[in-house]
Amino acid sequence: MSKSSIYLPAGFRFAGVTCGIKASGKPDVSLIVSDRPLVAAGVYTTNQIVAAPVVLCRSRTPSSTVRAVVTNSGNANACTGSQGDADAKAMCAHVASLVGCDETDVLVMSTGVIGKLLPMEKVKSGIEHAVAELADREEAFFAAAEAIRTTDKDRKTESRELELGGESIRIAAMAKGAGMIAPNMATMLSVICTDASIEPKEANAMLRRVARVSYNRVSVDGHTSTNDTLLLLASGTGTPLQGDSLCLFEQELTELAIQLAKQLVEDGEGATHVMQIRVTGATNDASAETIAKTVAASPLVKTAITGGDPNWGRMVSAAGYAGEPIEPAKVSLRVCEELIYENGTPLKFDAASLSATMKEHPQVNLDLCVGGGNGEAVYWSSDLTTDYVRFNSEYTT
């Protein structure tokens, strides 16, 4: 999916370069610049331990005057005190001086090691290099997507083109995140660029709704990072989208965000399967979400998926401790579309055959009905493997 060609929205230029933050010598500075003011909305980590770039971005969005987003990988600029705040600001100021805009119109993201100061000389020369490389070509977009990676196996991108009211609108988006490499807590960064015209207030509200059913519905290890950032940048200058067009745009954006969010889980550290948990029959959607999240986080459910074990006792009992109301006598479960538990009663099924199905499919679907209500939610999670444990228990501090 990440290899398909990209519908580049008008008004954006991209670059990804290497400045030397990473010992590996891989790209580590990513830049997105627009020559006209962008509408920008952001959704950020809910962790109370917040990285410096997140603090800065929060204060600068929503906006209708953003001109650039600079990102470094390899260092999260988190838990770095006042020097970290100063460094985040300096990154923005340096970009502003080179592209000719106000420094408050530049956003910044960082991802990588926690608790280490940024090597600012390297970062500054990386920014200069990136500005020189800016281009509105696909290769430049991919380079920018490469340069935000940390432990990701591959770059993660999604793109769409749609017709709204006779106008063609393009969306191109990138993300990073695969879990964590010690002591790297910065799991998730994502930028969605579009040439749609959207009002800042609409963009802001829409991005929250989109995040709720996409990025906020995936988990590798349940550990919310200090740096999570999702940005929507819109370069359109025409009449802002409204009515049906706005709804259609949001629908498209939601589908794109879900695809990108699922890429995070597919690339979860050590993951061999994605599980999709669909909860229905809950008292309301929020309750269904909590139940789905609880099932997704259970190490016993995750290891059952790893082993191709249709272990319904683990799945059903995880729903039972989610702290949300369920009706045990109405609980039913399908694993890979096969009904194996119905209205609180186990059904006979061919365990060996279902196990083989689970092992074959990279995505295992769990459909769990928890009662007679109307609440429902879908959640995606990676499984838990010995590789995850090995990777994260290696001594790295």
Add this chain to the structure above:
Amino acid sequence: MSKSSIYLPAGFRFAGVTCGIKASGKPDVSLIVSDRPLVAAGVYTTNQIVAAPVVLCRSRTPSSTVRAVVTNSGNANACTGSQGDADAKAMCAHVASLVGCDETDVLVMSTGVIGKLLPMEKVKSGIEHAVAELADREEAFFAAAEAIRTTDKDRKTESRELELGGESIRIAAMAKGAGMIAPNMATMLSVICTDASIEPKEANAMLRRVARVSYNRVSVDGHTSTNDTLLLLASGTGTPLQGDSLCLFEQELTELAIQLAKQLVEDGEGATHVMQIRVTGATNDASAETIAKTVAASPLVKTAITGGDPNWGRMVSAAGYAGEPIEPAKVSLRVCEELIYENGTPLKFDAASLSATMKEHPQVNLDLCVGGGNGEAVYWSSDLTTDYVRFNSEYTT
């Protein structure tokens, strides 16, 4: 600890026998009988998917007329519908008929595979065998503690003798639980026997307070079982404990319960270390407990402990997503008594030396101050190893 001699309280007889529920041929029926009425209090799983024996016990405690507790291992009698309810009742009725008491004065516990009906003929003959073996000797107590095991490496017991108001009081307790073997969800059973005289209302309230700071403060994998049961049985016939004596008894009971709860974590599936998380400075004790529990459940913190990695970024950021108020600028962390993060600022420390200390010690202490409040809590958890994943991802359904 579990091998030390036991102070057997007056009024109890014990037995543990093999009836053939387990394919391994290991003991699987455990019986505790008193010839006089017992005060009995119980604390049970909060999972909404509840095993039949738990439903029955809940309806029969607190009580001042309990005469026996029968337990089988190897089968949880959970998710077994109305036949499961009938089987749990039949176990009690069979014990009652043999020891000569009302069937409502018998309690029952089950642990093992979920979703399978009990082999009742075997269970009944096991009960008959157990009744014949009842004795008030240490070996009988140990046999009873053996017969409630599932994946436990060893039996788990604790015992105390204390003087209260010139009277000698004895407490002997057993527990089982090591995590879960698929599809076995019944993690935790525990019975505390004492010859103290306690009023049922006091026993009930006390057991809730004791469970809150002991059994409810440990986690192997965060998956609350369908069968968890903690019973307090008191055989004393004198004046019920009150005032200072009651306080001292509760203090002793709390210490004993914490020791037994820690045994569960030490024996956590695949565990190589116990981590003790002490949270201070929270807004209140409940908030501290939530933060400690969140840190304890983080796979990234658990794998850091496995690898002997003083990875403070993971520990501090886990506190940040617990959903409880913290003051980031006042956050401090000690790992194995060494201060490595103070008032939101990383300190220099010898990572190799601290890592060696962590690896050497079977218990790793994390002392985390999260602000200026008075709330505090201690929580114990096992680490996360490749053995845990291997054990639980083996195909077993």
